[in-house]
Amino acid sequence: MLWFRVLLRLMIKQTVINNIKLIFGTLATFIVAGILHINLAIPACLFCLYIYSRFKNIKGPRFLYLIFLFVINIAISYFIVDHKLSVFILPFSLLPMLTAVLFNSLEISMILTVASAVSIPAIAGNRFNLGLLFLVSGIISSILSLSARRRIVVIRTGFIVGAIQILVLIFIDRFWVGSPARYMLLMLNSVISSIIVLGTLPVFEYLFGTVTNISLLELADFNHPILQRMIMEAPGTYHHSLIVGNLSDAASRAVGANPLLARVGAYYHDIGKIEKADYFSENQVMQVSKHDELSPTMSKIVIMNHVKEGVEIAKRYKLSPRLIDFIQQHHGDSLVYYFYRRALENLEEDNNVKEEGFRYPGPKPNSKETAIVLLADSVEAATRALKEPSGAKAEEVVHKIINNKFIDGQLDECDLTLKDVEKISEVFVRILGGIYHSRIDYPETKKSENNHKKSAKDNSYQPEKDKKDGS
Numbered sequence: 001m002l003w004f005r006v007l008l009r010l011m012i013k014q015t016v017i018n019n020i021k022l023i024f025g026t027l028a029t030f031i032v033a034g035i036l037h038i039n040l041a042i043p044a045c046l047f048c049l050y051i052y053s054r055f056k057n058i059k060g061p062r063f064l065y066l067i068f069l070f071v072i073n074i075a076i077s078y079f080i081v082d083h084k085l086s087v088f089i090l091p092f093s094l095l096p097m098l099t100a101v102l103f104n105s106l107e108i109s110m111i112l113t114v115a116s117a118v119s120i121p122a123i124a125g126n127r128f129n130l131g132l133l134f135l136v137s138g139i140i141s142s143i144l145s146l147s148a149r150r151r152i153v154v155i156r157t158g159f160i161v162g163a164i165q166i167l168v169l170i171f172i173d174r175f176w177v178g179s180p181a182r183y184m185l186l187m188l189n190s191v192i193s194s195i196i197v198l199g200t201l202p203v204f205e206y207l208f209g210t211v212t213n214i215s216l217l218e219l220a221d222f223n224h225p226i227l228q229r230m231i232m233e234a235p236g237t238y239h240h241s242l243i244v245g246n247l248s249d250a251a252s253r254a255v256g257a258n259p260l261l262a263r264v265g266a267y268y269h270d271i272g273k274i275e276k277a278d279y280f281s282e283n284q285v286m287q288v289s290k291h292d293e294l295s296p297t298m299s300k301i302v303i304m305n306h307v308k309e310g311v312e313i314a315k316r317y318k319l320s321p322r323l324i325d326f327i328q329q330h331h332g333d334s335l336v337y338y339f340y341r342r343a344l345e346n347l348e349e350d351n352n353v354k355e356e357g358f359r360y361p362g363p364k365p366n367s368k369e370t371a372i373v374l375l376a377d378s379v380e381a382a383t384r385a386l387k388e389p390s391g392a393k394a395e396e397v398v399h400k401i402i403n404n405k406f407i408d409g410q411l412d413e414c415d416l417t418l419k420d421v422e423k424i425s426e427v428f429v430r431i432l433g434g435i436y437h438s439r440i441d442y443p444e445t446k447k448s449e450n451n452h453k454k455s456a457k458d459n460s461y462q463p464e465k466d467k468k469d470g471s
Contacts, residue, residue, distance in 0.1 A: 066099075069099060074120065081123055087127070090120065090124075091193055094193040094197065095116055096109050096137070097142070097145045100146045101154065112138075113135065117135040121134070132172065133165060136164060140164055144160060148214065154197055155194050158195070159190070159194075161190045166183045209320070209321040211261070213260055219264050219267075219268075226268065226271055226274075226313065226317055230271065234274050234277035234280070236284075237273045237283060240381070241266055241270055244377050246431065247380060248266045248373050251372045251428065252368070257369050261322065262373060264323065265322075265373050266377075271310045271314065271327065272312075272327065273306045274309075275313075276305075296339040296340070296342040297357075300339045325370055329366065331374065332360060332362055332363070332405075333359050334378075334405070335355060340358040364413045367415070375424060379397065382400075383435075394433055395432075395433065406421065
């Protein structure tokens, strides 16, 4: 079956194996707390969530989001138990599915599953069958809905998890098939949970300032108003963003980052250039640059302002804060080198040229995806500026640009390792080498040869014409 193959594939991954001890340790803590006193189960869950967040370096608001989701799940379950409703309408798979889709993390979804599998049965009187249902449905729904890119995946997960819940209940009942209403409730429970997840996703994305793969695919649609404006008003920037997106996607896959987030972030990272598109070289039709009439300081201001203007456009169109990060961080606090050198050459106009005044405001990239887009953006622009691009020259430029960014400290605040940087370099070299590969020079046909061939062709058809005329 599909779900079994996915489960087997994920279980052999090192990331899951590394967390087995953590999950079993947390589960043991929950069970001990439940044996000591039922009322200690929920505080123990919250404490273990806190320990897990510290262990996995989940800081600030993200930890509060997890607690918020956990408390909502507890509140719904308490309402059902308190009003003596059927336990088979408890939200067994709602929280795991929502967490897996929202945070795109199997680890976080699994730890919340274990927490729910202990705390909610404690509310309902320490019923083992409820704990088993929460545990099994949570694990399966987390795995199947992880990295979902289409809504049908979440709906399909609801049906599969519902069927598995029925099998688990039959196992709990020692293979005695009871009232059909119980099994129908479990199936409806799972399917309705998947529908609720899809319906509440936009709300939680807005509250948590995050973006899911489903929303990213909608933003990747080239009919989006911002991308349509880029096509019409800044076509060079649009083409540049497409190449940066391809580079970022491939590099993200190589280092285990989110390729879809990196690709869509690259599509929108330069939207600030729409406002003054003619001041950027990729959009200039004529050979004369508008910067020839400006001082280096004014040119620097125009160039650097595309970051600020991009953030304003993104907020105007209500883009996710995750995408705004790409706009703000795709240059870090790097130096606008060209105009800084021009300013140094004009020292008679200004004898106090400081490097700090020609640096972007930042911040530096704080995630793998934003760091990859920064590198891809710089590499693509540099290789495009080559007068005679070739695979060898592209490789030389890639290594030079990435080394300069590393030495300049632009990668200090992200999670990329030296091994990751080397993999990114290899991907960039391979893709850019394919774009700037050597081409065969086809010999031009001489004009006299063309005329001779044309004359021969006309003569060859003359007899046919005479026969048709009856001569």
